[in-house]
Each structure stands twice: as C-alpha cells, then as structure tokens.
Amino acid sequence: MLYTVLCYHDEDITAAWSREEEAAVVDQLIAVHDKWGGTFRPVVRLMPTNTATSVRKSGTLVTDGPFAETKEQLLGIYVIEVADLEEALAVARDLGRANPTANYEVRPVMALVPDAGLAGAS
Amino acid sequence: MPDLGPMDATLAAARPQAVAALLRHFRDLDLAEEAFQEACLRALRNWPKNGPPRDATAWLIMVGRNAAIDAVRRRSKLTELPPEDTISDREDAEPGLVDRLDQADYRDDMLRLLFVCCHPDLPVAQQIAMALRIVSGLSVKQIARAFLVSETAMEQRIGRAKARIARAGVSFETPGPPERAARLAAVAAMIYLLFNEGYTDPDPRSERSSLCGEAIRLARLMLRMFPTDPEMMGLLALMLLQHSRLLARFDALGMPILLEEQDRLHWNGALIAEALAMIDKAIRHRRPGPYQIQAAIAALHARAQRPEDTDWAQIEQLYSALERRTPSPVVTLNRAVAVAKLHGPEAALVLIAPLTEPLASYFYFHGVRGALLEQVGRFGEARDAFGRAIALANTPAEAAHIRQNLDRLEREVAAQKNSAGDVGPR
Numbered sequence: 001m002l003y004t005v006l007c008y009h010d011e012d013i014t015a016a017w018s019r020e021e022e023a024a025v026v027d028q029l030i031a032v033h034d035k036w037g038g039t040f041r042p043v044v045r046l047m048p049t050n051t052a053t054s055v056r057k058s059g060t061l062v063t064d065g066p067f068a069e070t071k072e073q074l075l076g077i078y079v080i081e082v083a084d085l086e087e088a089l090a091v092a093r094d095l096g097r098a099n100p101t102a103n104y105e106v107r108p109v110m111a112l113v114p115d116a117g118l119a120g121a122s
Numbered sequence: 123m124p125d126l127g128p129m130d131a132t133l134a135a136a137r138p139q140a141v142a143a144l145l146r147h148f149r150d151l152d153l154a155e156e157a158f159q160e161a162c163l164r165a166l167r168n169w170p171k172n173g174p175p176r177d178a179t180a181w182l183i184m185v186g187r188n189a190a191i192d193a194v195r196r197r198s199k200l201t202e203l204p205p206e207d208t209i210s211d212r213e214d215a216e217p218g219l220v221d222r223l224d225q226a227d228y229r230d231d232m233l234r235l236l237f238v239c240c241h242p243d244l245p246v247a248q249q250i251a252m253a254l255r256i257v258s259g260l261s262v263k264q265i266a267r268a269f270l271v272s273e274t275a276m277e278q279r280i281g282r283a284k285a286r287i288a289r290a291g292v293s294f295e296t297p298g299p300p301e302r303a304a305r306l307a308a309v310a311a312m313i314y315l316l317f318n319e320g321y322t323d324p325d326p327r328s329e330r331s332s333l334c335g336e337a338i339r340l341a342r343l344m345l346r347m348f349p350t351d352p353e354m355m356g357l358l359a360l361m362l363l364q365h366s367r368l369l370a371r372f373d374a375l376g377m378p379i380l381l382e383e384q385d386r387l388h389w390n391g392a393l394i395a396e397a398l399a400m401i402d403k404a405i406r407h408r409r410p411g412p413y414q415i416q417a418a419i420a421a422l423h424a425r426a427q428r429p430e431d432t433d434w435a436q437i438e439q440l441y442s443a444l445e446r447r448t449p450s451p452v453v454t455l456n457r458a459v460a461v462a463k464l465h466g467p468e469a470a471l472v473l474i475a476p477l478t479e480p481l482a483s484y485f486y487f488h489g490v491r492g493a494l495l496e497q498v499g500r501f502g503e504a505r506d507a508f509g510r511a512i513a514l515a516n517t518p519a520e521a522a523h524i525r526q527n528l529d530r531l532e533r534e535v536a537a538q539k540n541s542a543g544d545v546g547p548r
Contacts, residue, residue: 013128013135
C-alpha cells in the first residue's frame, strides 16, 4: 500500500523558529527517516502559504494565496516538474477542467533539509 | 527574542492581530496594549487548566476586551465584579464575536495598527520603535539595545511618539481603496526601514540584527492580509534575498564582504527559493513597482552561481526601469556599477559625473568613483575619492574596507613606478 502522511503546523510559529531550533527538529525527523529507511518515498516540504496560488471554479479563476476552506478535504497531491509558475498553473487549470468541482492549490516545494536537493527538482 | 515556550510562541504570534482588534475597540493604544497584557496573563493561568482555545487570537481579543472593560468599571467602582473564572468561561463560550472577526475586519485592523505606528508626523526612528513596541511586542529594553541607546532614551522616544499619535488622531472608519493603498505603501516603507536598520549589523545574533527577521515577519503578516498586493510580494522577496546573504556578508572581524567576493555556499537557499517564488507570483500581476524591480535585481544576483555568471545586461535594464519610476542619484549610481561591468569604467565615469554634487556627502559614491578611477589608471584622483569615502564612512568597518582599497592602490602605484624604472634612464 502507498500512504501519504500530511504534516500540519502553525506557520507563525515555525517561521519564528531560530536556525538552531529548526535544525534540531530536522535532525530529529531525519533520525525517523533513517529508522524507516526505504519506507519513505518522496519527502517534500511546502514553502510558506504566502507563495501559494489557487485555481478554482473548473480552472477559470486564479487567485493569490492558499486554498483555505474548511468544508473541503485534501484529496490528493501531485509533485510536478515545470519551468515556472505559469506552467504549473497551466497544469492546475487542466486538472481543474477535468475535475471541475475540485479546487487546486499550487505551492512550490523544497527539500526538507535545506540545500540537500530534491529528486527531480533543479 | 528570548526563548519562547510553545504557549509564549502562540501568544507572540497572536499579538499583532489581537492588539489591532483591541485598538479598533478602544481607540486608544495604551488601553489596547494593557488589555492584551491582561488577556495573556489570563491565558497563562487558564490554558494549562482548560486546554488552549481553538482560535487563540479570538480568545485573547474577547478576554482582553472584557478584562479592560472590567478594569474601567473597577476604577469607577460602579459595579461589583463576578469571580474571574465565571468571566473566562462565559467569554470562551461566546461564539458571536468569532463570527464578527472575519478576515476583512482583521485586515483593516492590522493595517490601521501598523499605519498608526508609521504616521507621517513621526520621525523615522520613532516609527520603527513604535512598530517594534506595539506590533512586534518587543520590550523597551530590547528595542533600546537594538538601537544602541539607553532604555530611558527609548522610553522617552516611544512616549513622545504616542503623544504625537494621540494629537494627530487616526481615522477609525473602514478605509476606502485609495486610502488603503496609501496606508499599505506607508507600512511597506516602514517595514523596509526596519529591515535596513538591522541590515548593517555584522553579528547575526545581535539584537539589532534580529530586526531583519522582525521586518520579514511583518511583511509575511501583511501579505497574508493582502495576498494580492504585488509590491508587498516584491518587498518580502527583496528582504528575503538580502537576508539570505546574512552569513556571507561579513568576515570573522565583522568587515563587510563585497557581493562578488562572498562565498555563495553560505547563502541561505531556502530563503532564496521562497523569494524567487514570490517574484514569480508578483510578475503575474503586471503591475511593476520599485520593490518588485529591486527584488528582481537581487534575484539576478542570487541566481548567479558564480559572480561571472551575473546577468549585468538585465540588471542594467532593471536599474533603468527603476530610474524612470523613482529617479534618484543613488539609483543612477547603482546603474553605473552595472554599466561599468558591461561597457567599462570610462562609460560609468561619464554616467556618474553629474552625481558629484547631489551625492557629495554619500559614502558609496566616493567608494565607487574611487574604484572606477583606479581602474582607468587615474590614481591621484582615485586616492582623493577614497580619502573622501573614509571621511564619510558610517561605520569603522566601512572605513577599514576603503582603507584596504587605498593600500592596494598604493601598491599598484609603487609597482608602476618600479616597472617604469626598469625601462632604464633616458
């Protein structure tokens, strides 16, 4: 079976972490990754919600910011490799047309460990 | 910031919005601050016992508001008070207020709170001090340390600022679009001033240097309230890019290291990535402005893996665009640096010739001019320019840096004399 594990936290608090606090958390997480070895497939960390753009209403409406509604639930995640935001939005618009009642949030991802690189990302 | 436990971190994160809402309610900064303090005290007592509320900010606003009203009543001895626990329970169960605190209210409250701090009647130093005290919640002692002044002096500065604000009066009406835009621009300018205040400090752990992080936090907050404002995106991107070089900008002795000589492996990749994503978002709006253009310039530097990979042609174009939009001799000086890279020092010297008068007392002008004169072999004039730069340096580190240039110049002059001597007597 494939599962996803989604991490939630308060951005105000994580953004206030010092470099040392952040490194301490990442170290502890890496110990868990090591323990589970091959269990972990792509691990991505999302950039802050400020960087998000949302595509709504069957791909016709593009708005700045995250898709922050409470009545919908998270259904799926795509990790896509594209040249820029425009291309990412083109993908999201296509998905929105194919699944017109759904909403899509486009957000850049980074490696969990800064500068460690991310498979597939340049 | 001191070490914060998880609960203190929640209170600190809620502070700007809570104080902003309380200011709308009480229309008085001191009262709003006191109400928030009281709400925090009650949270520290109440939350460990009853568990934290789902919406900490709304809880603090409600409790703060009621506590302040109670305090006023107590002072006027009009009514007997119910015991505190009853108040808190009642307040926590009140759902109505949470509904009323929708995003639109928060957003104009926050804007008002920040705008109050950067009121045009206040000198810049007072604006920044007010924002740190009122919005960020730093103690007077912390702010005093950041500004390298005594606590008493900072206390007085903040007191004077508050008195001026009270005299000036601020509109508590919901602002119309033009006024909102004007307030946003003023707040953006203040946030960038705050950032620059911290930027020159070589010690990444100093109180002063932490002002950069505080400015970034405020910009993120504003952007969450106004997610479609491209200039706010530009400002955040610009600060993130400059902040990404924090650990590469100074050597062990605190001497500034020029961009070209920095170890790019010490640049913070996560901050750069976030900034580049912000710029991508801003560009989609096709409403360029000074912060976006400056961020785009900083991004071109950040994208270059080695100094020689820098896209100077595009940087020169962006500085031209900035010059058209916000003409200033400092922008022209920066463009001249790009022109020197593209077309050589002679062309750059022609470009900066008219700046001699307006930038006569500007440290960087003489530093750049000295370096350009040195490149074309006008050593005597270069020496004079460096001398003037040293006299105008803002910090000992800046002066020391120019002195190094001067030493290199003298070595060059000496070497040239020697090689001239080698030609033999005529």
